[in-house]
Amino acid sequence: MLTGINIYEAKPYKSKLDPDKDNSTIFHVGLLDSYLRAYIEDQTTSFEFSSKNPKDPAKANINASKRNLLVVKFGLKGFDNFLDPRDKKPLKFDTVSTAINGKNYTAVTDEIISMLPKALIDELSEVILAENSLSGDEEKN
Known part of the structure; x- marks a missing residue:
């Protein structure tokens, strides 16, 4: 039996690129609904x-x-311990509402997206897209 995807859930993720293993940045990644x-x-x-x-x-x-940029813009739901490059203090996660095909979606602000290195955007996008797939057990059925 298949189970639908939970578009309201966010899972914590630690980047492989984070050099600080003791106080890592935690990214909260969610799923993209089928329309998005x-x-x-x-x-x-x-x-x-x-x-x-x-x-x-x-x-x-x-x-x-x-x-990848759009996937992260809509799939990243938050973060902890992500430092602002200007003052090295934790950055406040911020979003805006964006209408796509008549439906409102929460999107990460362009200011925050611009602070994410391309390699990190690529990594987070891969994680978000993988979360949107069926699990191994579901594929077997």
Whole structure:
């Protein structure tokens, strides 16, 4: 029997990139609902078919950096012990409401997103997207 995804749950995650193992930054990552996941995929993926020769292979374009950024923007639900680079004090997690296809979503502010290194965005995106998948037990059924 399948179980639905819990879009209201956030799980703690410690980055592999964090050098401070004793006082690590804890990221709280959540899931993307199916509408938001589809929106992000549609915004960052395109396919092109040759109209002249139907036997030509299709081209797929994936803007992975933009996809990862959007996944983190909507999938990151909070953090603890993330330091502001300006004063080295813990940064307050802040969000804004964003309307997508008539539905309001909570999104991390651009200011906070801009403070996350690309490698961290890529890592967090991978974790968030993995959480959106079926578990091994569910796949077997």
